[in-house]
Amino acid sequence: MFNVIKESCPYQNWTSVAKKRCPNPGNFHCLKDEFGRIVWLCSEPIWVEKDRCPVFNVVARTMDTTSCLQTRCPPYDYRSNDIDVEYACRFLMEKESSTTPFTTKDTETSKNSTGIIVTSTVLTLVTIIMVVLAGIMFYKRRRQPSKNNGKQEEESLDLMQETTRETARIEEKPACLFDQAKMFLIQKKMVVITGVPGSGKTFLAKSLVNELQKNGYKMKKVLICNLDQLQQGHSGNEEQLQQGHSGNEDQLQRGPGDKVNIYIIDDIFHELQNHDEIKETLTAFNEFLSHAEETYFIITIPSCTWTNNGEVFDPMFYKVEVNLDKRDKNEKLAILQSLQTKYDLSNDQLAYLDGLKNEILLSSFTYIGFPALVLWMFKQTNVEQLEKSLCDPLNTIRDEISSIKNGTIEDKGKFLVLSYMCLNDGKIDVRNVDENLFNFLKNKCAIRWMRNPENPRTDQEEPLDGSGGTLGGIKGTHHPDQEGSPRIRT
Numbered sequence: 001m002f003n004v005i006k007e008s009c010p011y012q013n014w015t016s017v018a019k020k021r022c023p024n025p026g027n028f029h030c031l032k033d034e035f036g037r038i039v040w041l042c043s044e045p046i047w048v049e050k051d052r053c054p055v056f057n058v059v060a061r062t063m064d065t066t067s068c069l070q071t072r073c074p075p076y077d078y079r080s081n082d083i084d085v086e087y088a089c090r091f092l093m094e095k096e097s098s099t100t101p102f103t104t105k106d107t108e109t110s111k112n113s114t115g116i117i118v119t120s121t122v123l124t125l126v127t128i129i130m131v132v133l134a135g136i137m138f139y140k141r142r143r144q145p146s147k148n149n150g151k152q153e154e155e156s157l158d159l160m161q162e163t164t165r166e167t168a169r170i171e172e173k174p175a176c177l178f179d180q181a182k183m184f185l186i187q188k189k190m191v192v193i194t195g196v197p198g199s200g201k202t203f204l205a206k207s208l209v210n211e212l213q214k215n216g217y218k219m220k221k222v223l224i225c226n227l228d229q230l231q232q233g234h235s236g237n238e239e240q241l242q243q244g245h246s247g248n249e250d251q252l253q254r255g256p257g258d259k260v261n262i263y264i265i266d267d268i269f270h271e272l273q274n275h276d277e278i279k280e281t282l283t284a285f286n287e288f289l290s291h292a293e294e295t296y297f298i299i300t301i302p303s304c305t306w307t308n309n310g311e312v313f314d315p316m317f318y319k320v321e322v323n324l325d326k327r328d329k330n331e332k333l334a335i336l337q338s339l340q341t342k343y344d345l346s347n348d349q350l351a352y353l354d355g356l357k358n359e360i361l362l363s364s365f366t367y368i369g370f371p372a373l374v375l376w377m378f379k380q381t382n383v384e385q386l387e388k389s390l391c392d393p394l395n396t397i398r399d400e401i402s403s404i405k406n407g408t409i410e411d412k413g414k415f416l417v418l419s420y421m422c423l424n425d426g427k428i429d430v431r432n433v434d435e436n437l438f439n440f441l442k443n444k445c446a447i448r449w450m451r452n453p454e455n456p457r458t459d460q461e462e463p464l465d466g467s468g469g470t471l472g473g474i475k476g477t478h479h480p481d482q483e484g485s486p487r488i489r490t
Contacts, residue, residue, distance in 0.1 A: 001061055002033070002041040009038060009091045012318075014083050015310025025307055026366070029081045031091055033058045038091050045079040047329075047362065053089035054080035076328045079364075176331060177322050181208055184320040190297045192317040194306045195324030196365070198372025201300040204324065205264045208298055212262070224265045230284045262296040269305045278309055303366075327370060332361045335371055343378040352383050360390065368393050416441055 009030035010017040018028035022042035030040045033056045041056065043063055048054050051073045052065040063080055074089055083090075174180050184191040185208055193201045209221055224230050268281055289297075299317075303325055306313050327335075336357070345353070353360070363373065373393055380386040380396075389396040405415045419441050421428050 002039045002056055002058070004037050004039050005030075007038075009040075009083075011083050011090065013311070013314060015307055015314055019307070019310070027081070029054070029056070029063070031056055031080070045081050048074070048078055048080050048089075050074050050076050050078075076330070078328060079326065082326055177324060177327060178204065178207065181322045182211060184322065185212075185296060185298065188320050189295070190299070190317075190320050192299045192301060192313075192321045193324065194301050194303050194321055196303045196367060196369050199303075199324040199369025200371045201302075201324060202266055203371075204322075205266065205298045205300060209262060209264070221262050221264060224263060224268065227268060227281055227284060230265070230268055230281070230288055262298070263292075265297060265299045267300050267302065269301050269309075271302055271304055273305070278305070278312075282312060324369060325364070329361050332370055333357075336360065336374055339371070339374050339378060345378065348383050349380075349386055352386060353377075356390065363390065365393065 014028075015025065018025035021040065022028045024042070027042045027044055028040070029043055029045075030038065031054050033039050035058070039056055046054070046063045046065075048065050051068050053068050053074075055064050055066045056062075057064045065080075068074065068089060174183060181191045181193065181204060191208070193204055195201050265285070268285065269278065273281065301313065303323070306321075340353070360374070360377075363370070365373065368376075373389075376393055376397065377386050377389045380389055385396070401415070404411045404418075406412075416438075417428060420433075420438055423437065423441075424434070
């Protein structure tokens with residue numbers, strides 16, 4: 001169940017080690033047991049309260065927590081196998097004996113006693129020497145006063161305080177994921193946002209741009225959503241790349257002459273890519289980065305893609321990664337309260353939610369993010385559906401999709417359009433529909449075109465140009481997200 005190791009926990013290559021040792025890499029743990037040995041095991045994560053560290057109880061064969069007795073203890077709740085917590089809860093090899101299996105109790109006790117005596121003696125001698133030296137220096141300073149003593153002491157005090165503040169600033173890591181992302185973006189000019197679908201990766205990316213705008217930046221953002229756009233960018237065809245997006249973007253600048261762009265590279269890595277496609281995208285991405293100068297980057301990557309390719313992503317991005325799957329209770333509670341105000345929930349639903357608040361905050365799914373889960377729950381019409389969506393959100397979503405697929409002709413049309421959009425970067429251009437794909441989906445779903453209501457006997461199919469016709473039973477409306485590319489809204 002657990003394995004004692006004689007080395008530090010593998011923080012630098014955590015993902016690759018987790019994949020080798022555990023069927024579910026998300027259950028990999030490396031921590032100490034109650035005897036101080038470093039062990040690894042595969043176990044469901046538990047929540048650890050702030051100012052505490054995880055520990056494995058060998059006797060009970062279960063995960064537990066213990067008080068953090070060092071400095072820089074975690075100031076927030078976290079999961080037991082989170083590796084980005086404060087260093088006090090990281091387990092590094094300090095000396096070989098710390099992980100060597102016990103021999104006999106008497107021998108170990110003797111070693112510990114000897115070590116304590118030697119350490120105490122050395123510390124006592126060092127302390128005495130330092131006190132004596134400090135007394136001598138103080139005596140000499142009193143005997144030889146200087147005109148600048150007051151000024152020097154004041155400057156020394158200021159320098160010490162400034163050094164302390166600077167050290168605290170460097171070591172401090174914001175508990176809020178938004179603040180972490182903002183810090184990485186400003187200091188490193190890059191932040192990589194990871195998370196499962198619905199965790200809010202794109203929302204956070206856009207929020208960061210808005211935050212920079214509030215701080216005095218004028219933004220010229222470029223959104224890149226696929227490999228073609230990425231390759232256009234690094235081949236020097238930036239004008240064409242920017243024309244592929246909204247044209248009302250100002251240049252990012254703060255102060256005269258300080259002109260830079262900010263790129264949001266959103267899900268160019270996705271769940272359906274195979275190894276060769278990941279490699280091709282990564283090559284294009286590295287080429288793109290090599291041509292970028294004084295540029296800020298916000299990159300989103302799905303959790304499963306990050307996990308399955310950890311040996312590639314970890315060395316490149318682990319210093320600037322923000323994992324939205326690791327929100328603490330306080331952040332989740334803020335999301336829950338914020339979204340709750342946007343929906344008109346019944347008293348029964350509100351009472352039910354209040355009773356299950358702790359369970360909701362502890363929920364964690366590998367296929368849906370917390371914000372999407374909460375939104376889905378709030379859209380349910382009764383307590384029964386709300387409870388089902390919390391226990392098994394994926395099945396609840398499947399049932400909803402099935403009801404659309406098997407509903408009225410208009411519902412079936414919605415299902416057809418949504419299916420097409422899922423396979424086409426979430427878009428549908430009524431002037432440039434891939435008819436082969438659309439007809440394949442139509443036949444697959446056994447959906448027929450709606451006939452013209454003014455001539456119900458005609459067999460002529462409705463037009464695809466969006467000019468008042470119908471597409472799978474849904475009337476097309478122009479949505480000018482991109483010049484010359486009206487899209488259908490469902």
